[in-house]
Amino acid sequence: xxxxxxxxxxxxxxxxxxxxxxxxxxxxxxxxxxxxxxxxxxxxxxxxxxxxxxxxxxxxxxxxxxxxxxxxxxxxxxxxxxxxxxxxxxxxxxxxxxxxxxxxxxxxxxxxxxxxxxxxxxxxxxxxxxxxxxxxxxxxxxxxxxxxxxxxxxxxxxxxxxxxxxxxxxxxxxxxxxxxxxxxxxxxxxxxxxxxxxxxxxxxxxxxxxxxxxxxxxxxxxxxxxxxxxxxxxxxxxxxxxxxxxxxxxxxxxxxxxxx
Amino acid sequence: xxxxxxxxxxxxxxxxxxxxxxxxxxxxxxxxxxxxxxxxxxxxxxxxxxxxxxxxxxxxxxxxxxxxxxxxxxxxxxxxxxxxxxxxxxxxxxxxxxxxxxxxxxxxxxxxxxxxxxxxxxxxxxxxxxxxxxxxxxxxxxxxxxxxxxxxxxxxxxxxxxxxxxxxxxxxxxxxxxxxxxxxxxxxxxxxxxxxxxxxxxxxxxxxxxxxxxxxxxxxxxxxxxxxxxxxxxxxxxxxxxxxxxxxxxxxxxxxxxxxxxxxxxxxxxxxxxxxxxxxxxxxxxxxxxxxxxxxxxxxxxxxxxxxxxxxxxxxxxxxxxxxxxxxxxxxxxxxxxxxxxxxxxxxxxxxxxxxxxxxxxxxxxxxxxxxxxxxxxxxxxxxxxxxxxxxxxxxxxxxxxxxxxxxxxxxxxxxxxxxxxxxxxxxxxxxxxxxxxxxxxxx
Numbered sequence: 294x295x296x297x298x299x300x301x302x303x304x305x306x307x308x309x310x311x312x313x314x315x316x317x318x319x320x321x322x323x324x325x326x327x328x329x330x331x332x333x334x335x336x337x338x339x340x341x342x343x344x345x346x347x348x349x350x351x352x353x354x355x356x357x358x359x360x361x362x363x364x365x366x367x368x369x370x371x372x373x374x375x376x377x378x379x380x381x382x383x384x385x386x387x388x389x390x391x392x393x394x395x396x397x398x399x400x401x402x403x404x405x406x407x408x409x410x411x412x413x414x415x416x417x418x419x420x421x422x423x424x425x426x427x428x429x430x431x432x433x434x435x436x437x438x439x440x441x442x443x444x445x446x447x448x449x450x451x452x453x454x455x456x457x458x459x460x461x462x463x464x465x466x467x468x469x470x471x472x473x474x475x476x477x478x479x480x481x482x483x484x485x486x487x488x489x490x491x492x493x494x495x496x497x498x499x500x501x502x503x504x505x506x507x508x509x510x511x512x513x514x515x516x517x518x519x520x521x522x523x524x525x526x527x528x529x530x531x532x533x534x535x536x537x538x539x540x541x542x543x544x545x546x547x548x549x550x551x552x553x
Numbered sequence: 554x555x556x557x558x559x560x561x562x563x564x565x566x567x568x569x570x571x572x573x574x575x576x577x578x579x580x581x582x583x584x585x586x587x588x589x590x591x592x593x594x595x596x597x598x599x600x601x602x603x604x605x606x607x608x609x610x611x612x613x614x615x616x617x618x619x620x621x622x623x624x625x626x627x628x629x630x631x632x633x634x635x636x637x638x639x640x641x642x643x644x645x646x647x648x649x650x651x652x653x654x655x656x657x658x659x660x661x662x663x664x665x666x667x668x669x670x671x672x673x674x675x676x677x678x679x680x681x682x683x684x685x686x687x688x689x690x691x692x693x694x695x696x697x698x699x700x701x702x703x704x705x706x707x708x709x710x711x712x713x714x715x716x717x718x719x720x721x722x723x724x725x726x727x728x729x730x731x732x733x734x735x736x737x738x739x740x741x742x743x744x745x746x747x748x749x750x751x752x753x754x755x756x757x758x759x760x761x762x763x764x765x766x767x768x769x770x771x772x773x774x775x776x777x778x779x780x781x782x783x784x785x786x787x788x789x790x791x792x793x794x795x796x797x798x799x800x801x802x803x804x805x806x807x808x809x810x811x812x813x814x815x816x817x818x819x820x821x822x823x824x825x826x827x828x829x830x831x832x833x834x835x836x837x838x839x840x841x842x843x844x845x846x847x848x849x850x851x852x853x854x855x856x857x858x859x860x861x862x863x864x865x866x867x868x869x870x871x872x873x874x875x876x877x878x879x880x881x882x883x884x885x886x887x888x889x890x891x892x893x894x895x896x897x898x899x900x901x902x903x904x905x906x907x908x909x910x911x912x913x914x915x916x917x918x919x920x921x922x923x924x925x926x927x928x929x930x931x932x933x934x935x936x937x938x939x940x941x942x943x944x945x946x947x948x949x950x951x952x953x954x955x956x957x958x959x960x961x962x963x964x965x966x967x968x969x970x971x972x973x974x975x976x977x978x979x980x981x982x983x984x985x986x987x988x989x990x991x992x993x994x995x996x997x
Contacts, residue, residue: 307657345732349686369736380591380729381786390729393722394737426784442733 295354296321296333296450296481297342301351304334304341311337314351319498321449322479326486326496326512330525333503335485336372341453343369355450365394368448372455378428385423386437388414391445413444418467433464440471446524451475451482458487469495475481489521560821563700569808570703571695575805577710578762578771579798580887581755584717586776587786587793588605588748592728595773596661597649599758600668602768604645605638606675606690609760612637613684629686635757644752645671674764693764693817695805702761707729709758713751724748725786762801763817769823771797781835800824854959856903858923859896861932861958863906863915868983872992876909876916925987926993931958933979934969940980941973947980 295318302315312334319325327335337373340346342353344360355363368391378477386409396406414420417437427435443451457465472482472495488494492499492512499515501507501524508520562570589598612634620628645667652663679687689697698706717724724881725742727734734741752772759771775796804820833840862885866877881936883893897915905921908914917925934959939950961969970976978984986993 340732343732343735345735364736364738367736369733371730371732375732377591377593381784381789382725382729383785386786390726390733390737393726396722398719398722403615427783448735477905 294321295319296356297483298354298357299342299351300353302338302341302348302353303350304337304346305349306337306346306502311504312341312348315506317500317506317509319481319483319500319509320482322476323497324476324495325481325483325500327483327500327502328486328489328492328524329502329507333524335502336454338502339454339483339485342452343367360371363450365475368443368446368451369452370443370451370456372430373436373439373458376427376435378438380427380433382413382427382524383423384419384425384427384430384441385410387427387438388423388441388445391442394446396456409445409447410441413441414438416444417441417471431461433460436460436464437467437549440468449480451480452462452483453484455485455487457484457491465491492516554806562703565700567696568805570698570700571805571809574695574698574703574706575762575801576798577706578759579801580794581710581713582759582768582771583728583775583794584713584750584790585752585755586772586797587779587790588724588728588782589752589772590776595624595769595777596934597646598752598756598772599769600645600649600671601642601663601753602760602765602772603668603675604671605642605753605756605760606672606765607678608638608641608675609634609690610675610678610682610684610687611641613687614678617682617684629684631705633703633817638757638760639753641671641707642756643750646749646753673827678856682983690760691764691766691975692815693760693762693767693820695762695816696809698761701714706758706761709754713755716747716751720744720747755888762805763820764815767817770817770824773800774821774824775800775830778824778831779829781828781838784837796827800827856899856905857924857928858897859886859900859961860905860917861928863900863917864925864929867917867981867992876914879913879915882915922992923988923990927988928958929963930986930988933983933985934966934973934976935961936981937973937976937985938969950980 297317297319299317301316303310315338327338329335337346341348342355342360346511353360356366360367385407386486389406391413392402392406392409396402408524411420411423414423417440419434419437419441422430422434422438427438430438440453440456442454443527456468460468472484475482476497484496486495493516498510499512499521500509501515503524507524508515565573586598589595613629615629615637616625616633617628619625619630619633631761648667649660649663652658652666653660656663658666684905688694721742723734723737723739726737727739727741727748731741745917755772756768759768763770776789776793778796779792782792783789800820800823802824805816807823808814808816808819831839834842836842863877863882866881866885867873870877870881879890879893879897883890886893886896888896897906897908900921901908903920905917905918905924907916909916932954935954936947936950939945939953941946945953977987984993
């Protein structure tokens, strides 16, 4: 079954096109890496799927349904730098947020929720820090807390925005183990990743992205010099220049399909 | 029901009503202020308080006109005035939002533009009719609050409290991590809008106590104070409410003692006094606490460094039973006799040092041996770790070890020793001591 499917998904930010006509169908039960250069729209793609960033065209389906209906089956891990680390919440508070989705507005957090949060923290080795304020943790620990929150959500599809950014080696291998564990339970995990070397090792499939889909497929097939060069060797210069210009001058939207 | 409640309340004395109002206002502003501060929207609250002002003036005109038409009894119907204020506030928030979608201006610039034009409009409108009673809204006048006002204040407080009770989780998540709020299926736009409306309501009622310009004193200052005091969200909310109520009640009482002393500024000054107290004396993040913490850290490190050097002197001399000489110690520390004496006094004071032979010979106490051997072990273990595991050159490791020796806990030491296979000497060939309250046995 297809876990995530997008059709013609397009996002513009402040009139600049960020993603063009993304068509992708990601099969269930895999570890998928999204790789591409800075500014390729990797995070934007995830945010557009979540509805955090508004798309200007196209559609997204998760497990065959519109995203809004599938939200309870999605676990989202935001970029670490988007969080205010001075915010007065503890490690436990953050993990508990993972249980809020299945909790009605008139119900209080109970023992069932706490147990789930504790289990999730245990899985990432952060239970001993449950009472710490999140600012008093190392970068790797902070990342683990947010993974625990996603685990507490009990999702089927995980979208993770740069979970390996700024973490220590021990955390990195702990996260990899966790991702493999999730896969073995039939979950689908999509990870924005910035390091090509480890991308080849970690992921079953790669989505090479540079404002449009350069390639998507099993890592062994897609990880080729030619395709990587296409991904990293500059953007579609004339195409994106014209699209930007059209937006700037206010004359309609150029909406390039994936190149021929 | 309003009328019944108002009649019941009108039996109360002015001061009691003012105090009840301060209490209700404190709860409203204190609760919402917590979110405002954490959402980094303090300036937004300030904009709202100014944007509300033309609504107040307009409300006086509308109310006067309605009274002439015979629709309301009083020329100063508070419900009419506050409704107009609410409309103006929501309008201000809307303009800020629309400017956000249609221009490149950042939030602070948009707030500045809207804040000044709304306030200016209010002042200009005031020039046309000069309705009596507007001053109370400019500078705050809890004393002038009557039973009808009080009903509105209590009503607003009830709405805010109930909304927060119902929506506390969504509001927390939206304030903390709005991407995740989308994930949970919360309506982020709706929540933001609801919050703006609640905030406008809070501003409108708080205005009667502190005046438009000083609403921040109730909304921002107490919540900011609470943030200095704690790392826990519920505690921050409780403290924020406590400080707002405290400032409101004390300010009201003080301003009541002198004719012509407006309530607003007094409340603002009280809130700031609480802020300054927390800034200085908050348990963990206060200036004094941080100063003491830093000072005791520095003292500990200094003590450990002195002990380490004394240990080295003793070690070089084969741990003689009669101890080391003061001059050898001063030479190791590279100190003049006066400074060396001061450091020795410090060790003595800490109970690390026993001096014999008329003060000329230095012997460590049991406690002194314990500390000294521990810090020397830490230093040498870390040097070994850097050379063996991190492949540093042996002559590059000393400076790092000077810092890390003071940070290593027993648990980290255990891991280090295991990793290094319980070593006996450091990269320079010096023995790594075990923590002990007695001098090591001479090796040679």
